[in-house]
Amino acid sequence: MTDTAAAEDLGDDRTLLLVDDDEAFLRRLEKAMEKRGFTVESAGSVAAGRAAATARPPAYAVVDLRLEDGIGLDVVEALRERRPDSRIVVLTGYGAIATAVAAVKMGATDYLSKPADATDIVNALLARGEDLPPPPENPMSADRVRWEHIQRVYELCDRNVSETARRLNMHRRTLQRILAKRSPR
Structure with a gap:
């Protein structure tokens, strides 16, 4: 439309x-x-x-x-x-x-x-009734979705890297490297 x-x-x-x-x-x-x-x-x-x-x-x-x-x-x-x-x-x-x-x-x-x-x-x-809107032309990449989830958990843990790593079942240093990078597109 x-x-x-x-x-x-x-x-x-x-x-x-x-x-x-x-x-x-x-x-x-x-x-x-x-x-x-x-x-x-x-x-x-x-x-x-x-x-x-x-x-x-x-x-x-x-x-x-x-x-x-x-x-x-x-x-x-x-x-x-x-x-x-x-x-x-x-x-x-x-x-x-x-x-x-x-x-x-x-x-x-x-x-x-x-x-x-x-x-x-x-x-x-x-969008009306059973019609679904068309999929977005530029959806978030899988890397971006992962990064968003990590950021959300990090914020919910009051920016505590150790607690965030524990909740994500991830090594603390790996998490620190991810957090230090810019967000993917």
Whole structure:
């Protein structure tokens, strides 16, 4: 589906709520979605996202899973309470099956791993019924997924290399070498 056709399929309600604490990403996505015909409201925290979802429930929402002040699923829940027919895509840099299942159970329409571009997001928002959105043109490589998982566990262990290595069943020096490198593409 092209962006033009996608914008025409939206009907009258083209309201979109974007919730992400990465300011640069949020601004880029906001501009890209406005170009695709959405009326965008953005929020940089769970509190601001919940307030916007409660005050002006949008037809569509794109919510980051992990925000500085909490978890994006709280915004999904608030939006579902106010507008059950809304279409919600959850974004995260830490893709995991457990969080994907939780997001869908809370009412998310789809779940995408970052970096997702505006086209991937529009396709996920507009997919109807049994239609699945097409696979992303530039999915994360296996090396990138592995690196993201290691980074997530490292952060959850409060940046403790020894504890992270133990939980990943990995030698500490191997982990140190991985952490010292730049992220793969």
